[in-house]
Amino acid sequence: MNLIIRKATVVDPKSPYHQQTVDLKITNGSIEEIGTSILNIDTHQEFQHEGLHISPxxxxxxxxxxxxxxxxxxxxxxxxxxxxxxxxxxxxxxxxxxxxxxxxxxxxxxxxxxxxxxxxxxxxxxxxxxxxxxxxxxxxxxxxxxxxxxxxxxxxxxxxxxxxxxxxxxxxxxxxxxxxxxxxxxxxxxxxxxxxxxxxxxxxxxxxxxxxxxxxxxxxxxxxxxxxxxxxxxxxxxxxxxxxxxxxxxxxxxxxxxxxxxxxxxxxxxxxxxxxxxxxxxxxxxxxxxxxxxxxxxxxxxxxxxxxxxxxxxxxxxxxxxxxxxxxxxxxxxxxxxxxxxxxxxxxxxxxxxxLTIENENIKEKNKASLSLFQIDSNWTFSKDNILSKSKNSAFLGHQMKGRAIGIYNNGKLVLA
The missing domain is CATH 3.20.20.140 (Metal-dependent hydrolases)
Structure with missing residues (x-):
């Protein structure tokens, strides 16, 4: 899917946009443009989330x-x-x-x-x-x-x-x-x-x-x-x-x-x-x-x-x-x-x-869009409702947590928790 991710704070020291809050325009699985207030003239889908951060x-x-x-x-x-x-x-x-x-x-x-x-x-x-x-x-x-x-x-x-x-x-x-x-x-x-x-x-x-x-x-x-x-x-x-x-x-x-x-x-x-x-x-x-x-x-x-x-x-x-x-x-x-x-x-x-000698795509224009989406400020308690796996043997049940994974964009797909 083609996508514009709005107002995401980049966490990637090898990216020129590290610690900046930007928009990313992703076309055919690659980062076409990074900037602010990117116009959506190609009818890309859009994603925005409060406190959104992204990293490789x-x-x-x-x-x-x-x-x-x-x-x-x-x-x-x-x-x-x-x-x-x-x-x-x-x-x-x-x-x-x-x-x-x-x-x-x-x-x-x-x-x-x-x-x-x-x-x-x-x-x-x-x-x-x-x-x-x-x-x-x-x-x-x-x-x-x-x-x-x-x-x-x-x-x-x-x-x-x-x-x-x-x-x-x-x-x-x-x-x-x-x-x-x-x-x-x-x-x-x-x-x-x-x-x-x-x-x-x-x-x-x-x-x-x-x-x-x-x-x-x-x-x-x-x-x-x-x-x-x-x-x-x-x-x-x-x-x-x-x-x-x-x-x-x-x-x-x-x-x-x-x-x-x-x-x-x-x-x-x-x-x-x-x-x-x-x-x-x-x-x-x-x-x-x-x-x-x-x-x-x-x-x-x-x-x-x-x-x-x-x-x-x-x-x-x-x-x-x-x-x-x-x-x-x-x-x-x-x-x-x-x-x-x-x-x-x-x-x-x-x-x-x-x-493992697998290429790691940094957040730069023309690179493949392989992104983790998350936010960092929430404090919460891990419970059975947070378990997604078929098996439930989590050592972290009842543990105090900070921040949350929101999902990923990879292989042209957006998956959200």
Whole structure:
């Protein structure tokens, strides 16, 4: 659709219109004109909203949708609609479906399911066959089919030699390995952060060491092999320090943090509510503050919702037995504004494209119109009425929020919440 967006404040430091309130004339999916009081002589549709802000389209580097195999949790079509209404113009889809996305036909399947959606879908291929950690998957074939990176979601690769070979192999085609970090032997039967809260509640603990040990190992492997590595959803202060040190050495490593680790702590477990059971576990306030500092000093490159829908049967059960995961697309932007300044939120919600070598369109004339629409001033409480996903396992129910996602304009489509 051709559109004129009226009186929008631009948040894009790479745009000449940064912090200016302007009109945008969009024709055939591209920004034709930016100015004030643009005349509508071509009968474009118009959109205006009180307190409207726009930025380059937000991108989420870790989204699970279920399809194929777990459509009761979420489908690709509905999940992309949720993403659009939550302000995201693009998502990277995790391979944890059934079957696992570990070959080119599975990559083609999810891309076909996402065709013609307003929000773009970029598949992550499994690093190992079936995400079982035994043999490398068909990485080059998946790259040719459209996979943007390779990883086994929340499964840490125990076989260091296999990760070494994977890091070496993908360099032939400039591939990116996602290396989730958690030592399963140290984690054991742990279900919550090891500390005062887990001890008081009688929950088996997962020490920070379980993550940090594998972060250190994986960084050593990267230093040996070269290439590129992305460490997703770190959760401890020591992990931040290790990655900061690796970057200072010149290693090509990036990392992300999940929004719930920036906002929530293990104190939320007091009621044994399984909505707060996530991987990695919610840590203490000291770790949370270190993660926020890591975002502010750019040690942490991007922020993800780590959206992982779960059906009620796997959440409404004893804490020890419940599956890990929270949905997060709907709450990400408003939750982040409670702990970070606006410019940093936008920076970290858009930088994921650079990590995955996807072009990020800035707000300039002649560029593709890929825009997130939002406002920043409202204060409100996240409730069940704000959940758009099929699954309802949100860790942010009852949480105080700031600002709202209004929707997106992308691929010639305007989608509003």
């Amino acid at each position: 389209g937000w991108f989420d580097t870790s989204v699970s949708l279920g399809e194929p195999g777990f459509e009761d949790r979420e489908t690709i079509a509905h999940g992309l609609e949720v993403a659009a209404k939550s302000g995201f113009t693009g998502i990277a889809l995790q391979p944890n479906s059934y079957p696992v996305i570990d070959n080119q036909s599975q990559v083609h399947f999810v891309k076909q399911k996402a065709a013609n959606a307003a929000t773009d879908l970029y598949p992550i291929g499994a690093l190992t066959k079936g995400s079982e950690g035994k043999d490398l998957a068909e990485l080059f074939d998946m790259k040719n089919a459209g996979a943007v990176a390779f990883g086994d979601y929340t499964k840490s690769l125990a076989n260091a030699n296999l990760l070494k070979i994977g890091l070496q192999y993908v360099q032939d085609f400039d591939g990116l390995v996602l290396a989730f970090c958690q030592d399963e032997n140290i984690k054991g039967n742990g279900v919550a952060n090891e500390g005062i809260v887990s001890t008081r509640l009688g929950l088996k603990g997962i020490p920070n060491l379980a993550e940090e040990l594998i972060v250190a190992r994986n960084l050593f492997l990267l230093e040996y092999t070269g290439g590129k590595m992305h460490i997703p959803t770190i959760s401890t202060a020591k992990s931040v320090a290790l990655i900061k040190e690796a970057k200072a050495k010149g290693l090509k490593v990036t990392c992300s943090v999940a929004v719930h680790h920036l906002v929530l702590t293990d104190e939320k477990l007091e009621g044994f509510d399984t909505r707060y059971k996530v991987t990695p576990p919610l840590r203490n306030e000291e770790d949370r503050k270190a993660l926020v500092a890591g975002v502010l000093d750019n040690t942490i490159d991007c922020i993800t919702s780590d959206h992982n829908p779960m059906d009620i049967e796997h959440k409404k059960m004893e804490f020890d037995l419940a599956k890990n995961g929270t949905i997060g697309l709907e709450s990400t932007f408003s939750a982040l504004l409670t702990v970070l300044p606006l410019d940093k939120v936008i920076e970290k919600l858009t930088f994921g494209k650079s990590i």
